[in-house]
Amino acid sequence: MDHAFLRRTELPRPDVTAEDSAALFASHYRLSGPVMELGSQQDRNYRIDAPEGRFVLKICRADYAMIELEAQNAALRHIANRPGAPSVPRVLSSSDGLEIVPVQLRGEDYQLRLLDFIEGEQLTRRKHLPAVTVAALGSLGGRLAAALSDFDHPGLTRDLQWDLRRAQPVVHHLLSAVQDQRQKTRIAEAVDAAMARLEPLMADLRLQAIHHDVTDDNVVSHLTEGGQFLPFGVIDFGDVVHGWLVADLAVTCASLLHHADGDPFVILPAVQAFHEVFPLNRAELRALWPLVVARAAVLVASSEQQLALDPDNTYVSGNIGHERMILDVALSVPFSLMETAIVQATGQAVEAAIAGGPLFPGVNSGDFAVIALDPQSALFDGKGLPRPDIEDALLREAAFGRATATRYGEYRLTRTISPSPRPPESLALFVDLLLPAGTEVAAPFDGVVAIREGHLCLKGKKATLHLDGLQVPLDFPEPVRQGEAIGIVGDISAGAGRSRLRVQLCRDPDILPPLFARPDHAAAWAALCPSPKKLLGFDCDAPAAESAALLQRRQAHFARPQKNYYAEPPQIERGWREFLVDVEGRTYLDMVNNVTILGHGHPRLAEAVHRQWQRLNTNSRFHYAAVAEFSERLAALAPDGLDTVFLVNSGSEANDLALRLAWAASDARNMLCLLEGYHGWSVASDAVSTSIADNPRALTTRPDWVHPVMSPNTYRGPFRGPGSTRDYVAAVAPVLEDLDAKGQGLAGFICECVYGNAGGIPLPPGYLQQVYAMVRARGGLCIADEVQVGYGRLGHHFWGFEQQQVVPDIITIAKGMGNGHPLGAVITTRAIADALEKEGYFFSSAGGSPVSCVVGMTVLDIMQDERLQENACVVGDHLKRRLEALGQRFPLVGAVHGMGLYLGLEFVRDRETLVPATEETAAICDRLLQLGVIMQPTGDYLNVLKIKPPLCLSRENADFFVDMLERVLSEGW
Structure with a gap:
C-alpha cells in the first residue's frame, strides 16, 4: 500500500x-x-x-x-x-x-x-452533556449527512489520515511515536479488533461525501434559558472526504465519550436522533461501535505523535487527556454489547431466546420453588437495605426441602448501593439454583467444553452456557453432544445436603459476562445473556418492569391536578431512613420528603401500627385511651394556655378548621394572610393561599374576606437589611386601617412563621410581635401554620413561632407528626375551641382514631429517643454552611434560606437584579435525580431548592447531597 x-x-x-x-x-x-x-x-x-x-x-x-x-x-x-x-x-x-x-x-x-465566524458555544469543555444536547448533536449530524448526500467533487477523493477506512495502517504508522509499550500494544490491539469486526460488513457500508469531524469541538451551540446547549452549526470542514456514511456518526459518538462519566451508553440518544433523520442500514448499525473504537485509537495515536513533533501545541496537549479517556471508555465494554444497544436504540429486533434440551434430566421442573429478591419482596420487609451476602441464606431458608431457584431478569434489592451517583448493577443475568448434591447436569446443546477455575463453559453454535458449582469429570468428548452428562451439582461426598449452581447463557463466546447489569444497560445485556428458562424447564423469569404502563394507568384514572414529581418519574416502592428505592434497585437520597420526619420504613412505628390495628381502629366518638393520651401530649408541647386539641387528617383540614375557629371566636370574617404563602387545598385554606407556584390565579381569585399583605421576604422583597421589619409592618397598617374605616371586624391573621413554600425564608426580627399586636388590638386571632416548618424540623426550635418569640392563639400541624400517616391537629385555648359549638359540633371520621393516635405518640417517642430535633440542628447547620460555601464559587447561587432541616437554596441569574433561574432550577433537579438525589423546586418562581429531608439525615448523606449539587453546578446539567 x-x-x-x-x-x-x-x-x-x-x-x-x-x-x-x-x-x-x-x-x-x-x-x-x-x-x-x-x-x-x-x-x-x-x-x-x-x-x-x-x-x-x-x-x-x-x-x-x-x-x-x-x-x-x-x-x-x-x-x-x-x-x-x-x-x-x-x-x-x-x-x-x-x-x-x-x-x-x-x-x-x-x-x-x-x-x-459563527457565534456560539462549543461543547468540548462541558464535562456533562444532557441527553437533549446529545440528541441534538446526533440530529445535526444526520441533517448534515443528508445535505451532503448528493454532493460530489473531485477533491473528495483524497488520502486522509482521519479517514476511518484507513484507520488500521494509520494507527500502526503513528504508534512509532508512542513510548509506552503497554499503551502501544493496547492501541494496536484495539484497532486490529475493530477492523476485524468491520471486515464482513464493509460491502454494505454506504459511501458518500461526509464531514468526518462533527465533534463537540467543531459544532457551535446556543444556550437555552435553562442553561443547556443545543448545537445548530458546524465548523471546520478540513476533513471532508468521500467515505463511509456511518463513519461520520462514529466520529461524533467518539467525541461524546469524554463527556460520558465512563458510560458508553451516553451515545445512544445521538444514534437514535441521527437514525431518525438519516436512517442507517443494519450493517451500518453493527459497524458503528467498531468504528468508534477505531476512531479512538486514531485520536490517541495521532495526538501522541503530534506532541512528539510539536511539544508546544497547547491545543493537542489540552485535548490528549480527553482522547485517552475516549479510548478508555470505548474499550470498557465488549463490541457485542454496544452493537446490541445500538440496534435496540433504533427500534430494531434482536435475536430470540435460546432453546435446548433439559439441563437436569432427572429433576421434575415442577419441584422448583422460585424466590423473589426484588425491592418489592416481602423477604426484606422491616429489615432495612440488605447486603449481597444474605442472598445465599435467603435461598436456603426458602428451600424447605425443595429445589429452589432465584429469578432471571430480576432487579435485586440486595445489590442496591446507598448513596451513589451511579445506578447499581442490580439486574440478574443468571439463575442460582439450590439442588440436591449429586444432581446430574446434562449438555442442553452440542458444544465444546472449557473449564477455568471451576467455571464450566459449554460453547455451542448460538450461545455459551456458563455453569458455576459443578463437579466435572476429568475428560470430555470433543465435542459434547446434547444430552451427555457434563457434571454433577456440588460434592456428593459431603452428604445429602443441597448445593448451589449458577446458570447463565451468553451469545458472545469471547466474553465472560457479568452476573449483574445496571438498569440503563439491562436491555442490551439481557439480549446478550438471555433467560435459561427453556433449559431449566420452568419459568424462572421475573415479571417485566411496567413502570411506563403504570404511569399511563395513573394518568388515565388519577385526577390530573394531583401531580407527580418528574416528567419520567422512577417507580418508588420501598424506603428506608432517608432513602427511597425504585423497582430497579436504585437508591435515592430523599432530600425533599418533610412528611416522613422519622425517615422511611421505621420498624418501631410499623410495629406499633400493626399492633394497634389488630386490636382496634374506629372513630374518636368512642372512648379509648389513645385519644386522651395523645391529646394530652400535644397540649404539653404547646405554650401555656394552649391546652385544647382537635385531631384531623391533614394540614389543609387543620388550617381550614383554624379559620373556622377564628370566625367563631371573633364573630368576624375578614382574614389577613401573607403573599407567597400556602396553607392547603380546601376551600377556606386555599382562599388564604397566595402562592402563584401552587395556583397561578391565586392573586386574582381571592374572596373578598381575604386580605393579603406584602410578603416580608427579606431577600427578594422591596425592603432588605436591618430596617426592613419596620417597613414590612408599616405595609400591614393600610390594610387594617381600610377595614377599620369600613367598620368591618377582623377575624384573624394566618401565616407560616418561617416562609415554607418560599424556601424557608425567616421573617424579619420582631415582625410577628408587632403584627400579632395589631391583629389582637382589633379582636382578631393569630394562627401559626406549623404544618411544614414546625415539630422540631428547624432544629433550634420545636415551633417556628419560637424563632419570632411570640405565642399564637391557634397552632396547626400535620405532615411530620404522622410520618406519612394521615394525621393533623389544631391546638388552641379552651375558650376558642368552645366557640365552635355555637355552629354545631365538629367531627372527623378518621381524625383521632386509635391507630392515628398511636402513630402520633410513637413518632414523638422516636423523635425524643433518637434525638431527631438535635440532629436537625447539628446536621442542618453543617448542611447550611456547606451550601453557603457553594455561593462563593457559583454565581447562580443567590442565597441560602432557613435553618435546621428546612432550608431553601435560591438560584438567580443575576445577584443584583435577582432574575430567578427557573429553568435552570428544574434542569438541576433532573440532573440530581440522575445522580441519586430526590429534589424539587419551590417558590413563586420555582427557583428555590426546597431542602427538607427526614430528620434522621446523617452528616455523611448531607455531604453527599452537597457533593452531588456541587458536581452539577461544576459540570452542567
Missing part, C-alpha cells in the same frame, strides 16, 4: 504567529483588529475582531492540494443552499478576489482562506 499520505501526519503546524496573521489579515483582506489564535491540530486558525465583523483565517501548508481546499469551499456553499441543513460558515474572498490565497512566509509555502 502507498503510504505517501501518511507523511503529512508528520508535519508540524504552520510557523505563523499572531503578529504574522494580523499582517496577513491586513494585506490580503484589508481587515484589522484584535487577533486571537483558535485551536487546531495541524493547521493554524486565527480569529480577528474587525469593525466589519468577526472572521477566521485558516492557514495550512501547501502540502495540501488546492483541489482539496476547493472541495471544502464547495461543500460549504452546497450545504448553505440546503433547507434544514445546519448553519455553516461562508467562504470570503481576498481583496484580489481569491478564495484560496497562496503565501510564503520565512521560506515556507502556505495557503490562506477566510471564513466568517
